Every structure is written in structure tokens, then in C-alpha cells.
Amino acid sequence: MGLPATPALTVDCVIYDPQGRVLLIRRKNEPYQGAYALPGGFVDIGETAENGCRREVREETGLEVSALRLVGVYSDPSRDPRGHTVSAAFMAQLPEATAPTASDDAAAAEWVGNWRGEPLAFDHAKILEDAEKLRGAEGQG
Numbered sequence: 451m452g453l454p455a456t457p458a459l460t461v462d463c464v465i466y467d468p469q470g471r472v473l474l475i476r477r478k479n480e481p482y483q484g485a486y487a488l489p490g491g492f493v494d495i496g497e498t499a500e501n502g503c504r505r506e507v508r509e510e511t512g513l514e515v516s517a518l519r520l521v522g523v524y525s526d527p528s529r530d531p532r533g534h535t536v537s538a539a540f541m542a543q544l545p546e547a548t549a550p551t552a553s554d555d556a557a558a559a560e561w562v563g564n565w566r567g568e569p570l571a572f573d574h575a576k577i578l579e580d581a582e583k584l585r586g587a588e589g590q591g
Contacts (some may be wrong), residue, residue: 457525457534461503462490462574464539464581465515466590467547471563472578474570475510475556481531482571486562488578490537491555499538507542511559512551515542521581529573539577541584 465473474486489510493502500518507515518540525536550559562568565578 457527457536459493459499459502460490460530460535460537461493461499461506462488462524462537462539462572462577463503463507463515463518464488464521464541464578465507465511465513466541466543466585467561468545469547469561469563471547471561472565473511473513473550474560474562474565474568475552476558476560477571478555478557484557485571486565486568486574487571488539488574489556489559490539492535500540503538503540509554510552510556512553513544513548515544518542519584521577521584524573524577526573537573537577539581541581543590 475489477483477485477487489507491506493499504515521539521541523538527534552559
């Protein structure tokens with residue numbers, strides 16, 4: 451018996467600096483070219499979601515994240531116009547606001563204080579809202 455056809459697994463990462471700013475990238479490619487997005491991407495075969503998240507953050511921003519906290523799983527079949535994806539979204543806290551270096555499929559990477567006023571790609575506004583609730587519940591907001 452072969453494997454069934456299933457959605458593609460992706461990861462997204464909400465990264466905070468000590469000032470509470472969020473690290474966002476500008477997408478280099480479609481869909482949502484030029485829009486702000488969370489660092490993330492597709493999990494490789496043989497890779498855990500956590501390691502895929504760390505790799506995507508490193509590839510897109512040049513930053514290293516270690517401790518990850520699960521924010522949630524996002525599975526709306528219409529979340530990605532390319533096809534059905536399911537994202538495991540994580541969050542991380544950096545001890546200092548290290549300057550990111552955009553690379554891979556990120557045209558730019560920057561710390562953003564007021565992300566609520568920005569149009570975000572995919573369902574990343576929802577992921578950020580959920581991460582904020584989680585931080586508030588943990589007394590970090």
C-alpha cells in the first residue's frame with residue numbers, strides 16, 4: 451500500500467526580540483511577492499518540523515533559533531493559493547535584536563514593531579495573533 455495523497459507540511463516562525471518586535475521577511479517570490487510574512491517554508495523529507503523551522507529561519511534571515519514553542523497547527527485548505535498546506539507554527543524569543551540578513555526566498559528581513567498595520571501573506575496575521583495571546587498568557591506580552 452502506497453502513501454495517500456496529503457497536504458504539504460510547512461512551518462512558520464514568530465520570532466520576538468527583547469522589545470517585543472517581530473521578525474518579518476518580505477517575500478521574494480509569488481504568491482504574495484513583496485508582502486510581509488513570517489520566516490518559514492516546506493519541511494524536507496527526513497526532517498522534523500522543529501528542525502525544518504530552524505533551517506528555514508537560518509536560510510531566510512541568517513539568524514539561529516534554538517528553543518521553539520508550538521503556537522498551533524494551521525490547516526485551512528485555502529491558506530496557500532499554490533495548494534493545500536498545513537503549517538506547524540512555532541515561536542521563539544531572541545535574547546537580543548540581532549540584525550537579520552535576508553537570503554534564500556526572502557527579499558528583505560526586518561524587525562517590525564507594529565505588524566498589525568501591515569498586510570501579511572497567507573494566514574500569518576492569525577498566527578501572530580495566536581502567538582500574542584500565548585505570550586500574554588505566559589506573562590511575556
